Each structure stands twice: as structure tokens, then as C-alpha cells.
Amino acid sequence: MANIWQQQPLAAALDLTDYTAKVKNYILEHFEDLPLAYVHSFGCQQNTADTEKIKGLLAQMGYGFTTQLENASLVLYNTCAVRENAEKRVFGTLGALKPYKRQNPKMVVCVCGCMVEQEHVVAKIKKSYQLVDIVFGTHAIKRLPKMLYEHFTHQYHVIDLLDDQQGIAEGLPILREDTIKASVPIMNGCDNFCSYCIVPYVRGREKSRKSEDIVAECRQLIKQGYKEILLLGQNVNSYGKGLEENINFARLLQKVNAIEGDFRIRFMTSHPKDCTYELLDTIAACEKVCNHIHLPVQCGSDRVLKEMNRHYTAGQYLELVRYAKEHIPNVTFTSDIIVGFPGETYEDFLKTIALIKEVRYHLLYTFLYSKRMGTRAALMPDPVEAAEKSRWFNELLQVQDAIGLEINQSYVGKTLRVLIDGPGRTAEGTLCGRCESNIIVECKGSAAYIGQFVDVKITQAFKWALVGDMII
Ligand code: SAH
């Protein structure tokens, strides 16, 4: 195929159903067997939620799915740009795809998601990864049928990165992998511009979904038998901004909590700057809302927090944690931490360690700072050697490992309500699930319990999980 890239026009008024039917007919006429798609997500929960919509569209167009590249007529990678490693993995994966495409030149290769919203990435794909046929951004998912049709009928490469800022498209089909837990995006994009972060540049401005659409989706999921709803957004605490209705995240939680049924509500991510006492009181008052808060602090030094553009101090953060511990029974916290932000000193880092010891998180997601082109932090002097940052990173892991284990040990002898979500990983005949605090719990039991809430008396604690006996 000639290396011609066709930029797609903005297609707000387009009849997308029409294109779904067109691709379906094309497939019936040109494929002998059911064509299979290989789809992989590289990113966060939002990225996975987008992938579920993409799979919904593909299924509607007549695709089945495979986990074997050699059987795939279509390969789609939904990418992430948050750290350099994520991008390297995508390019490595595309390189490894070359022999498959050589063997099956008709294979359609699509690359979408956050990473391709950067000009230098698109330039690299056009120059060095000619095997890629379709490139599209996070706002263009709904136009996938049109892109595929254009590609099939004209044989050119298709690109659709137009940022039409329409927020989350309603009504797209969703093909969910899980039958027990469901993610429900409540907003898209981010307005916060933390100085290290690429997300606002690749996902665009924050747009909230109408609460009636969210509640209707949740209600439908509960009716289908889902037992856990995860409300998703880059900063759920600022939910509602720009909507005509008078709503905020606390009120949305109340609405979802009011849906009848036996299910749990989780949410992420909470930005500390927008975490209000009203919200913490609501978490305490809503019986279906879990007592676990993922509240990324990123760093414990006020000077670095300011450079990061986070809009809170360590003291303000600790005050929120104190209030939550006082008002939400058995509340647990998890957090994201960045080690080695430009200009961070060992003294700054020790403040992070002190904060971690004070909050006592049950789990931390720790990241070494990764320079992202186009962000403000990318322009800041970054004198500390990588090896030194790695030493700090390991020091932090050791501190956290000890705290995590102590917290887990405190559950021994207690009985926890666990949502069983699959078979256990350690031994035959075991089951795995999560307690309300989101800690992994394993117990013996039959597969019939998968998808049910059970009580488990904890007998053993490890760093990553609790083990116990099911009480029947
Ligand atoms: N919106 C969420 C999460 C965004 S991305 C929030 O505000 O918390 C998930 C995590 O990746 C961030 O919390 C941060 O810890 C990390 N991260 C983002 N950009 C990074 C970078 N350039 N280098 C290292 N870690 C980064």
C-alpha cells in the first residue's frame, strides 16, 4: 500500500450506524470466515474502558475476537503516554508485529489512544511503522466504523485525531470482559495540568457526563447482575463542572447509592485539592460506597508539590486523611507517588517518607519521574542522577512494604465481606476476591461462589494478600 495518509474530516452529523452496516456488508462479501480482532490496552482504567467501547463497535461490525496474533484480521493497540516506558512498549510491540503483517498483508493494524495524540508519535509511525493502517485519538472512537470502511474501500492509511471536544459519546455499544465488576467513566479529560503530566494534553479538557446517563448505565449494569461499579475520571472530585444540572461528585455518589440492589461502589481518582468534607461525609453515609480512597499525594514536600502544580500542602492533605479516619469506619488509603521530580532533593524525599509513615497507606503505586515532552516539568533542571533516584525509590519501597504488611496483619482474626471475583492464584480449589478496602483475599471454596459476596475469617496475612476461611 502506498504511504498515503487520509485525514478524516470532522463528522459530527455523520450517521455512524450507516457505516457499521457498510463494514458489516463488506465483511460478508470479502471474508470467508468470521474475521477475528486482536485488541490490547496499554493504559489505565480509562483506557480499558475506551477499549470496551471499541470492542463493542467491532462486534457490531461483525468481528469476533482472538488472543492469537496469527489468527487476527485486525490488530488494535490502545496506547498510553503517561510515562516513557509505556511508549517504548508500544513501539516494541509494533516492531514485533512486522512478521505477522508480512505473512498476512491484509491484516488491518490500528493504533489509538493517548500516545497518538502527540505529533512526534504520529510522525514516527508515519515514517517508520508503515504497517500501521489506522491511527485515531481518544475522541474519535465513535468514528471507527467510518475509518475502517474508508480503509477497506480506498486502501489508504486513515488518521483521525481531530479533537472535537464532544466529551464522552453516549450510546456506543460496550463489550465488557468482566461480568462481576464494571467501570463507568463519569467524565473525560483533565484540566489540572500537574506540571509533570501529559494527560491534559492528550485527553483534552475535562467534560462530565450527565448524571442521568451515568445513573441509567449503572442501573442497567446492576440489573444485569454486576456487583461492583467503579466510577472513573482523572479527577472525579471535580465531577459536574460545566454541566447545566446542579450536581457535584458527592451528589452523584448519593444517586448511584440510591439504586436498589446488592452492590459496591468504588471510584477513582480523587484529587486532594478537590476532596471536600462534604464528599468524605457522603462516603461515610452511603452504605454501598467502599471505605477505600485512592488519594494520590505524589510527594510530601510542599516545595515540590508547588512545583508540581498540585494546589495543596502536605498539611492540608494530612488534615483530609485525619478527617476521613475520624468519620469513615475502617477507612483505608492508597496513593500514587512520584520519586525524582526535577529539583527534588533527598530532604524533600524524606518528607514523602514521613508522610507515608503518618498516613499508613495499605498500597502505593510508585513511579520514577519520567520526562514528558510538552509538559512544564520537562523544562525544569533535573540534576539528580538516575542511580540516586533509584536508591530513593528502593528506600521508599522498603518503608511501604513494612507498613503494608503491618496493616494486613492487623486483619488476622477479623471477618471481612469479600466479593469473590475468580479462582485463587496460589492453589487448586481456592478463590480470590477483594474486601471493601480493596485488599486481595484468598480462601478455599467452590467456583459457584464466583460473583458472590461471602464472609471470610482471616487467618494469614502477606504483603499482597490476606488468606482466610469462608464462613458459610
Ligand atoms: N489523574 C490521576 C492519575 C493520573 S496518571 C491523578 O491525578 O492522580 C497516574 C499516575 O501516574 C499519577 O498519579 C502519577 O503518579 C503518575 N505520573 C503521571 N505523570 C508521570 C510522569 N511524567 N512521571 C512519572 N509518573 C507520572
Ligand code: SF4
Ligand atoms: Fe495528570 Fe494531574 Fe490531571 Fe491527574 S490530575 S491526570 S496527574 S494533570
Ligand code: F3S
Ligand atoms: Fe490513561 Fe495513559 Fe492516557 S494513564 S489517560 S492511558 S496517558
